Amino acid sequence: MGNLNKEIRDGDHPDITEERLKSTFDTHKMAAQIYNSQRAADRRNEITSAVLKIPELQDIKPLPFLSREEKVEEAARKIGILSEHLYDLVNVNDGAELYHLNNVVIGGEGNPLALHGVMFIPVLQAQATDEQKKKWLYRAMKREIIGTYAQTEMGHGSNLRKLETTATYDKATEEFVLNSPTTTSMKWWPGNLGKSTNYAVVVATLIINEKDYGPHSFMVQLRDENTHKPLPNIEVGDIGPKMAYNATDNGFLKLNHLRIPRTNMLMKHVKVEKDGTYIKPPHAKMSYSAMVHVRAHMNNTMAYFLASSLTIAVRYSSIRRQGHINPKEPEVKVLEYQTQQHRLFPHIARAYAFSFAGAETVRLYEKVKKDMESGETELMADLHALTSGLKSVVTYLTMQGIEQARQSCGGHGYSMASYISEIYGIAIGGCTYEGENMVMLLQLARYLMKAAKAVKEGKKVEGLVGYLSAPDNRHSLIDRTPEKSYDTYLKTFEHIARQQIFRAFDKLEKMLTSGLPHSEAWNKCSVELTRASRLHTRLFIAQAFARRVHDVVDFHIKEALDDLLHLHLNYELLDVASYALEDGHLCGEQMNFIRSELYRSLGKIRPNAVSYVDAWELSDMELRSVLGRRDGHVYENLYKWAQNSSLNRTDVLPVFEKYLKPLMMSARKNSKL
Ligand SMILES: CCCCC/C=C\C/C=C\C/C=C\C/C=C\C/C=C\C=C\C(=O)SCCNC(=O)CCNC(=O)[C@H](O)C(C)(C)COP(=O)(O)OP(=O)(O)OC[C@H]1O[C@@H](n2cnc3c(N)ncnc32)[C@H](O)[C@@H]1OP(=O)(O)O
Numbered sequence: 316m317g318n319l320n321k322e323i324r325d326g327d328h329p330d331i332t333e334e335r336l337k338s339t340f341d342t343h344k345m346a347a348q349i350y351n352s353q354r355a356a357d358r359r360n361e362i363t364s365a366v367l368k369i370p371e372l373q374d375i376k377p378l379p380f381l382s383r384e385e386k387v388e389e390a391a392r393k394i395g396i397l398s399e400h401l402y403d404l405v406n407v408n409d410g411a412e413l414y415h416l417n418n419v420v421i422g423g424e425g426n427p428l429a430l431h432g433v434m435f436i437p438v439l440q441a442q443a444t445d446e447q448k449k450k451w452l453y454r455a456m457k458r459e460i461i462g463t464y465a466q467t468e469m470g471h472g473s474n475l476r477k478l479e480t481t482a483t484y485d486k487a488t489e490e491f492v493l494n495s496p497t498t499t500s501m502k503w504w505p506g507n508l509g510k511s512t513n514y515a516v517v518v519a520t521l522i523i524n525e526k527d528y529g530p531h532s533f534m535v536q537l538r539d540e541n542t543h544k545p546l547p548n549i550e551v552g553d554i555g556p557k558m559a560y561n562a563t564d565n566g567f568l569k570l571n572h573l574r575i576p577r578t579n580m581l582m583k584h585v586k587v588e589k590d591g592t593y594i595k596p597p598h599a600k601m602s603y604s605a606m607v608h609v610r611a612h613m614n615n616t617m618a619y620f621l622a623s624s625l626t627i628a629v630r631y632s633s634i635r636r637q638g639h640i641n642p643k644e645p646e647v648k649v650l651e652y653q654t655q656q657h658r659l660f661p662h663i664a665r666a667y668a669f670s671f672a673g674a675e676t677v678r679l680y681e682k683v684k685k686d687m688e689s690g691e692t693e694l695m696a697d698l699h700a701l702t703s704g705l706k707s708v709v710t711y712l713t714m715q716g717i718e719q720a721r722q723s724c725g726g727h728g729y730s731m732a733s734y735i736s737e738i739y740g741i742a743i744g745g746c747t748y749e750g751e752n753m754v755m756l757l758q759l760a761r762y763l764m765k766a767a768k769a770v771k772e773g774k775k776v777e778g779l780v781g782y783l784s785a786p787d788n789r790h791s792l793i794d795r796t797p798e799k800s801y802d803t804y805l806k807t808f809e810h811i812a813r814q815q816i817f818r819a820f821d822k823l824e825k826m827l828t829s830g831l832p833h834s835e836a837w838n839k840c841s842v843e844l845t846r847a848s849r850l851h852t853r854l855f856i857a858q859a860f861a862r863r864v865h866d867v868v869d870f871h872i873k874e875a876l877d878d879l880l881h882l883h884l885n886y887e888l889l890d891v892a893s894y895a896l897e898d899g900h901l902c903g904e905q906m907n908f909i910r911s912e913l914y915r916s917l918g919k920i921r922p923n924a925v926s927y928v929d930a931w932e933l934s935d936m937e938l939r940s941v942l943g944r945r946d947g948h949v950y951e952n953l954y955k956w957a958q959n960s961s962l963n964r965t966d967v968l969p970v971f972e973k974y975l976k977p978l979m980m981s982a983r984k985n986s987k988l
């Protein structure tokens with residue numbers, strides 16, 4: 316039998332090999348859990364190996380040394396080369412394979428086809444008629460045209476009902492007139508809108524006979540297909556540098572009374588007939604499908620970002636030696652410190668949890684998508700509630716985890732050589748895009764309040780909120796549980812979420828009864844409401860983790876995942892324990908129990924720490940991190956990396972002669988006086 320940890324190679328840093336030799340599980344079998352099948356895990360590695368054999372697909376130099384223009388060019392260059400090799404490298408119908416290929420070759424900073432794949436094609440698939448698909452979708456899939464999703468405006472992103480861009484129907488010519496009447500009505504932010512795309516699905520407020528029908532989707536050609544010059548009545552450009560994503564040309568768009576044919580409105584579910592008759596869709600929010608698509612996949616992309624930074628931090632912590640635990644022994648790996656373990660291990664558990672919750676979410680999404688094709692919309696509300704809560708909680712906790720990973724690397728974590736700051740910048744965009752986190756938590760809260768009302772009225776609720784009708788224990792039985800039974804933990808999470816949901820509900824009802832208008836009462840309860848949404852979502856994540864562990868067959872994998880789950884449940888419970896202490900569901904003694912279980916868990920995880928992150932099978936090429944190198948040889952490569960700095964091209968910079976020398980000369984002259 317070979318090594319259980321599949322990353323061991325001759326010549327690696329002995330400190331990291333020592334870690335890998337301790338593995339109690341096969342890291343490639345664990346990858347099958349993370350990527351949902353052994354085949355998917357195999358394919359990732361096959362794709363990486365194939366990419367490594369194509370020299371033109373390698374980074375020309377470490378990305379942090381490129382200017383913004385160079386980043387945009389480098390991503391476009393690679394997209395061009397990838398197009399030649401695409402069919403040999405991946406199954407183009409497999410989103411996971413495409414996503415992996417993108418991460419290895421280009422990375423998270425963006426590329427000209429990002430929004431084309433993530434939103435433009437999905438919106439056409441979901442909302443275009445067969446005829447429209449023939450016209451645009453098949454061309455888009457062959458990359459004959461490149462598109463984006465242009466919804467957000469300078470003045471409005473969250474409140475779609477107030478989008479200022481109008482699409483006014485002109486019955487006489489059977490056209491829509493698209494117009495951006497104000498500065499704030501300009502589309503602002505859409506990815507790749509600035510310079511890369513020649514088409515966009517533009518979301519605009521539909522007006523027929525002066526009546527406002529709310530946001531609808533329209534296909535707009537932005538640029539000439541040959542010259543790429545903006546078409547008449549269109550102003551388009553890049554919005555400038557951002558915190559991250561700087562290889563992406565997020566753009567602005569001003570439409571000046573642009574006329575498009577009636578048939579450019581996406582009309583699979585909704586219609587405007589020639590005479591201006593409006594035919595409603597089966598569900599009012601069907602046109603929000605592209606957003607739900609991305610939200611449903613975001614758990615997995617966030618898990619990936621979190622796992623990337625933890626891979627970097629844990630590997631580095633296993634070769635970084637500093638300080639002593641026993642003064643008579645050599646300096647220890649920083650991974651030995653309990654504080655370091657407490658800083659990193661709970662986030663490893665979260666990355667796994669997000670991936671498992673993500674797999675369940677994508678399954679529900681696929682079902683709803685299929686239902687919607689035949690006009691069936693019953694599960695749309697459930698999916699919207701679930702994805703709204705998860706996108707908010709998962710992006711926020713990912714942000715926390717990545718920042719802890721950075722800090723755990725000390726000074727070198729702050730260097731772009733770690734690449735963690737770039738991953739952080741990319742990941743935290745997720746707190747904002749696809750629905751600002753608070754706004755989305757409040758969407759879930761609407762769903763929760765409806766369920767709470769039903770329960771108060773004596774009705775039984777089921778599915779995601781079924782626990783609201785289930786029997787509850789006054790006191791948690793958490794310290795009276797046989798080991799490896801998580802039922803009492805999950806019941807405690809349920810209790811906490813239920814209490815908070817009803818607390819928010821009661822507060823809201825009280826205000827409404829006192830005569831406050833609903834929107835004002837809602838606003839005055841909104842902090843309590845967002846707390847309810849977070850607790851409900853964290854319960855779902857814990858349940859999804861427990862369901863996955865329950866289903867695993869392989870003994871060693873199950874045991875290793877069980878250790879992570881144990882850590883997760885204790886850590887998360889401590890994080891939200893104040894809610895259970897308030898009403899005496901948990902007592903001080905039980906808090907001590909949870910704390911001691913948490914510390915015990917850290918010790919249990921420690922020998923497998925490197926293997927838990929190695930199991931994500933993130934290659935050096937995709938991590939782009941000197942600290943996170945698979946072989947652990949950090950220091951000599953840190954020095955090599957710094958040689959890329961353009962400041963090192965000469966020993967003396969022109970600024971010396973220009974500014975520093977005169978400054979010192981004058982100081983010296985003055986001190987002689
Ligand atoms: C492995 C596969 C790989 C594939 C890869 C796939 C994805 C990749 C994943 C990640 C991407 C990676 C990189 C991407 C990089 C960068 C980012 C890229 C793109 C970013 C794009 C964008 O940001 S696009 C713009 C997004 N904008 C928003 O999200 C706006 C947020 N606002 C809204 O959604 C709405 O305004 C609202 C929902 C907040 C409110 O809508 P409104 O119409 O005003 O409704 P009401 O509040 O009045 O509610 C009415 C009822 O409607 C219900 N509802 C609302 N939405 C929905 C829905 N979608 N479905 C079902 N029901 C819905 C709502 O609940 C109300 O119901 P009740 O009345 O019953 O309570």
Ligand SMILES: Cc1cc2nc3c(=O)[nH]c(=O)nc-3n(C[C@H](O)[C@H](O)[C@H](O)COP(=O)(O)OP(=O)(O)OC[C@H]3O[C@@H](n4cnc5c(N)ncnc54)[C@H](O)[C@@H]3O)c2cc1C
Binds near residue numbers: 464753754
């Ligand atoms: C990296 C990135 C990529 C993007 N890509 C695209 C794209 O491809 N296409 C596209 O169309 N858009 C895109 N966007 C835009 C993005 O979707 C919006 O910025 C986002 O939906 C938030 O909207 P906003 O900017 O209007 O925020 P605002 O709504 O102005 O938020 C500001 C504050 O107001 C609060 N707030 C707003 N409304 C409420 C409310 N009802 N209740 C309580 N609090 C509220 C928010 O919580 C927040 O604290 C992108 C954004 C980023 C950062």
